[in-house]
Amino acid sequence: MALEKLELKHVPPTYHVYGALFRDVANTDFLHKQLLSRNSEFEYAFIDASSVISRLHVLSAVYSAINVLLDGTLRTPNVHSEIVVSLNTNNNIADAYRRWGITPGKTKDLIVIKVIPPPQSPAQEQDETATTQQQQQQEAIWDHLRQHVQGIPAPLTDAELAQATDWPKVRKYYRLNGVPALDRLADERERRREMESLVVMGMALRGL
16 A cells, blocks of 8 residues: 555644655546545645655645644645645745646646544544554545546655656745855755755745
């Protein structure tokens, strides 16, 4: 199964977060239509992987969106759309959707995030069968994705994401062109690590 249960520090354990990566997705038009129609069966964060640097980059957006959800200050319809918006460094929602969301006919590699909130009854989470229920939950999500996302499953790792990243696009979106600290770095890996730090910092400082 290519759907991974993601562990995020400082997020209540009652929130279950799953993530997957699909390469060469052929039906972005269909998936985009499900989002526009607010089809509840497609409540996922669909993220264009070409605009993402790393796994940390994605997890930072997920963490931010869940915090917004917990604070009761969502700016978008749900936590999944909030994840996409959280990737931006400003509060322009339309801009975030255009840059990090699905673009029909253009998005090739797709990150999918699913957040499951805690059950209405706390006792359900403490039940002896909780682990089994989580496994069934994960399998059900994966079955749904396999049926409806026409792409090649891949692990959600830095190595896989690096193959999808459009670095000129990322530098443009996060205004990293002409940054002296980056231009002075000769080592490409070091430069990308520094860009990751600047990107995550920029997301965290949004709106302050």
